[in-house]
Amino acid sequence: MTQQRAKQLVILSGKGGTGKTSLSAALAYESTHAVSKFRTIFVDADVDAANLSLVLEAHVVEQHEFWGSSQAEIDVQKCTGCGSCESVCRYDAIFPHPEIPGVNWIDPIACDGCAACVYACPEVAINMIPQQEGFWYRSETPYGEFFHAELFPGRENSGKLVTLIRQNARLAADDHEAQLVVIDGPPGIGCPVISACAGTDLGLIVAEPGQAGMHDLQRVLGTLGHFRIPTVICINKADLYPQGTKEIYEFAETQGIEVVGEIPFDESIPLSMLQGVPIQVLYPESPAAIAIHEIWKQTVSKLIQYEKQNE
């Protein structure tokens, strides 16, 4: 690819468990070993359940705190128990204090951080306290630099954290003159997915044959379409339910979307996961590894094709 800002590839699925992370690790391997090599930066945008570091042989070189929104906290010295806060709270977050009678208490898990109670309190007894909501990391891997994060369980702002690590990945890509950023996306279609795919050059959907797989494929495709991200599909565990695979091909054709390959159900994938490495490290001749190599070639050619179209 020509020398300019790195292209960004996002890997999504809609449905959970279709194989995004295993594929992301395998593409990392391809990026450094295939004939079409790319200097690549990696991002794990599934900050709720960040698994890519488990298979990318990552070691952390930098750790940063992630501070998200603030949460409301009642000063028990000032609270008179009037209940004005409770009457404005739409999140059922305010209760009588479990230990101190006559004052109220805010459940930090339920608090949305809207501060309605702060403005409602006649005693000015409520403060917004900034919260650390997770960590983000820069790691080194045998395949390139890797940006990932862990949102503390139960927190909001996954979208914000995804945007933050993507920004840092972009800066690293510029610094290293990398050609590609590969983003392992989260399941679903909500704000972390939107943050993961915003401004990317190509979406690669990992689809799973079957009713649920097809239903969610349609939803994530619609989401990518809404944000005008060109998209291709690959089908994982394709031979487990051939009828479902056929339906995906038919659907893709009606949408004008290319299927860039299919991966058979192959135990080499979970076996590699247990060893904490991409599949090609231990099982380079396995049917899945061979299929993934094709998917890499096709995906790269799509990235180049879109680049030429935009010139």
Added chain:
Amino acid sequence: MKIAIASGKGGTGKTMVATSLALSLVETNQVKLLDCDGEAPNAHLFLNPTFTQEIPAVIRIPKIDPERCTLCGKCVEVCQFHALVKVGKTIMVFPQLCHGCGSCTWNCPEGAIEEIPNPIGVIQTGHALDGIDFTHGKLTLSEPMATPIVRQLKKLEKSSNGIITILDSPPGVSCTVVETVRGVDFVILVTEPTPFGLHDLKQMLGILEDMQIRYGVVINRVGIGNAEVDRYLEQRAIPILMRIPFDKEIARGTAAGKPLVVIDPNYREKFKDMFHKINQITDKSDGRS
């Protein structure tokens, strides 16, 4: 009795467990299933509900009356989510950033703001296979937040004695999941015996402990991984409610939209036994199992 099915990791089999639990219990109990995964709801594919009602899922967003607005900027100041911005001689509202908290509306000194419903999806209710009461929410594509849908779904359900409510949770461990499990009596965590499964399971355990909700684990796809999950659960004395072996026939049948108890009817007794174990753990006896 309210039971939520969650996981952490996606694709472990939450919906498979939720739907089969519902089908096993509805023989002798009144059962409701709430599919709380508004982004990618799948339970309806297994239970084939006939929907009798559809209502919009909404959050209330501010609408500013330009006649009364003095551009004082109080609403912009109170909004914690930057959903209101002063641009020239207007205040712009960004609905997708709005959390529907109402704070701007209450704090406007001119009374210039009213709240209007902003549809972000739909909630459909009906009856499914074998008489299961079924409700799910579907987020409109490109809307960022499904959490308000879960809240709305749960508010619609009036809990009564004698009814078993099963909540199918979304994947992950963030706000939509927390909203789903809040207030339930028990959470079934479905995991797989792999490093990914274990990593994400631990995240979920953290939340449930904070929220003081009792839980147990179903290990799905036994055979595809290793014994680490078993060892971990044993170490922590966490109850293992069921083990489902990896089986291509189950995988195929699930792909075809068949509930597990239809693919293999022997599972009905296993799900009933699991419910009995859950009751023992929670010391409740809402069901007549």
